[in-house]
Amino acid sequence: MRAAHFLDPGPSNRLVLSIRSGIAADIDFGLDRLVQVTSVDPDLVRLGEMTGLLDGCLALITDYVDRRRTDRARGVPVLGALVGDDSRDVLRRRAGEAALILRNLAPESRSREPLLASRKLKKAICDVLDEGETGALDIEETTEIRLCLLDVLECVAEHIPLALPGHAIAITAEEEADEERAPPKPEPADSPSVRLFPLLVSLTRTKDRALILAGFRCLSALALNDKSDSVFALLTYEAVPPLPKPHPHPIQTAIELLPLADAELNLAILEFVYQHTLLPSNAALLATRPELLGILRLLCAKFHVGSRVEEVEIDLGVVQSEAKTYRDSHGAVKHPRKPSALVAVKGNLVTRDELAQLVTLQEPARALAWCVLLSLTVHPLP
Numbered sequence: 001m002r003a004a005h006f007l008d009p010g011p012s013n014r015l016v017l018s019i020r021s022g023i024a025a026d027i028d029f030g031l032d033r034l035v036q037v038t039s040v041d042p043d044l045v046r047l048g049e050m051t052g053l054l055d056g057c058l059a060l061i062t063d064y065v066d067r068r069r070t071d072r073a074r075g076v077p078v079l080g081a082l083v084g085d086d087s088r089d090v091l092r093r094r095a096g097e098a099a100l101i102l103r104n105l106a107p108e109s110r111s112r113e114p115l116l117a118s119r120k121l122k123k124a125i126c127d128v129l130d131e132g133e134t135g136a137l138d139i140e141e142t143t144e145i146r147l148c149l150l151d152v153l154e155c156v157a158e159h160i161p162l163a164l165p166g167h168a169i170a171i172t173a174e175e176e177a178d179e180e181r182a183p184p185k186p187e188p189a190d191s192p193s194v195r196l197f198p199l200l201v202s203l204t205r206t207k208d209r210a211l212i213l214a215g216f217r218c219l220s221a222l223a224l225n226d227k228s229d230s231v232f233a234l235l236t237y238e239a240v241p242p243l244p245k246p247h248p249h250p251i252q253t254a255i256e257l258l259p260l261a262d263a264e265l266n267l268a269i270l271e272f273v274y275q276h277t278l279l280p281s282n283a284a285l286l287a288t289r290p291e292l293l294g295i296l297r298l299l300c301a302k303f304h305v306g307s308r309v310e311e312v313e314i315d316l317g318v319v320q321s322e323a324k325t326y327r328d329s330h331g332a333v334k335h336p337r338k339p340s341a342l343v344a345v346k347g348n349l350v351t352r353d354e355l356a357q358l359v360t361l362q363e364p365a366r367a368l369a370w371c372v373l374l375s376l377t378v379h380p381l382p
Contacts, residue, residue, distance in 0.1 A: 006033055009049035019098070020056040024090075027060070031097040038104035040251050047105055049116040050297055057098035058120045061145065064088070064095035065127050068141075072134065092141055099148035106155040113155050122192035125149045129199040139172065143208065152327035157221035161226040162197050163187040163242055170227040196222070196380070202246070202254045209265065212257070215269040223275040232275075234282050251276050258298045266302050273299070 006014045018030030034053075038045050047054050067088050085219030088374045105111045114120055128149055132142040153160075162167045168184035175181055187194050200222075224234050229234050237249050247253075255278075277283040289295065354373055358366055 005205075007037065007044050009046065009227075011051040013050050013053075016050050016052045016056055019060065020052060027094060029103070031060075031094060034101045035097050035104075036085040038101050042104045042108055045101075045105060046108070047111045054102070054114055054118055055120065057102050058118070058124045060091075061095045061099040061124050061128065061149075062120075064091040065131050067091050068131055068134075088141075092145075096144050096148070098242055099145045099152075103151045105149040105284050112156060112159075115152065116159050121152070122196070125153055126195045126199060129203070130195070133199075133202060141213070144344070145212055147214055150211075150218055154214070154218050154221050157218055158224040160196075160221060160222060161193060161225050162231040163191065163193040164231055164236065165189060165194050165229075169193060170230060200248050203306070205247045209262075213265060213268050215249070216254070216265075216272045220268070220271045223272075223278075229279055232282070233279055234285050251282070254297060255298075256300065259296075270302060278365045 008014075014248055015030040015033055018026040019034070021027065034045065045053070072086060096322055106115060118254075128142060128145055132139055132146050161169045163186075166186055166189075168186050171181075171184055189195075197219075199351075200215050200219050203211050204219075206212060219232075222228055234251065237245070250272065253270055257265060258269055260266070277286060286292070286295070358373075361369055
């Protein structure tokens with residue numbers, strides 16, 4: 001059977017049915033083929049045409065998160081606590097492969113709509129990020145899965161609005177003018193729109209460079225959505241519970257990390273600072289900081305990061321005028337110059353005796369005496 005047959009679209013696709021079968025051998029078979037295909041040519045696998053693929057991958061990720069919670073409740077912190085097909089190690093591997101498949105497909109434009117339409121995706125991302133902060137078990141287990149899902153989030157973050165705890169998602173002016181539209185309801189505390197921002201803020205304070213990079217990139221992408229302005233406002237962050245905040249606002253972390261000589265990290269931080277200061281209130285608060293001069297120096301010193309010198313030659317065409325046309329046809333007119341008085345005088349302007357006298361003088365007396373002699377030579381007395 002040819003491998004291309006496994007990529008036929010529709011709900012009866014062999015690979016989709018395999019990862020959703022619940023049979024260990026079939027799950028591993030489907031994941032292995034999907035990882036290979038999406039890594040080489042992701043355009044061959046389309047989420048919108050393979051019904052159930054997205055839900056199947058998210059189900060494997062959720063199974064792993066649920067298993068971690070169960071082991072934590074039972075007090076089993078060891079990675080390979082149980083031996084068998086349903087051990088946490090096996091579930092972690094399958095969840096990592098499922099997250100990798102989604103990560104490979106997310107940059108494709110045809111995958112954007114299915115990813116945005118899935119409510120399970122945002123919840124799964126929040127659950128994995130939340131599980132990564134739990135110290136009762138090995139948090140390094142979830143690093144690879146978190147990075148893959150953060151890459152997925154970055155691809156669709158611009159279209160995901162965020163909300164403050166106890167508040168509804170902001171609406172646009174057009175939506176507000178619609179009288180038939182029902183007023184928005186406050187988002188529950190467990191909504192991904194509420195949970196996502198604090199989880200990404202905590203990522204910026206980790207010791208893992210890859211997670212810090214992914215956290216800032218996702219924050220910058222989420223800030224592109226105008227409905228999330230209230231969430232990214234520094235004034236709001238410092239006023240909304242819980243207080244005090246477990247982590248400072250990402251702008252403070254960005255300023256602290258800016259002096260590092262890390263080009264990739266600097267680019268992510270500069271992008272976030274740019275998005276942060278697009279809000280007038282954030283820009284005003286940044287301008288009132290006592291260390292503003294030092295911050296500006298750091299920012300100016302980083303402007304060359306990722307840049308390249310480019311030389312561009314431009315030929316500025318001269319507009320044809322009547323004067324230039326006449327000059328080109330008749331040639332340049334040369335006007336004779338009258339010889340100056342200095343040129344007309346033959347010989348040296350001063351004699352040897354006068355020169356010896358001038359050498360012994362100090363300035364400015366020497367210059368004055370020379371000028372007097374020069375005037376007498378050029379214009380002799382009558």
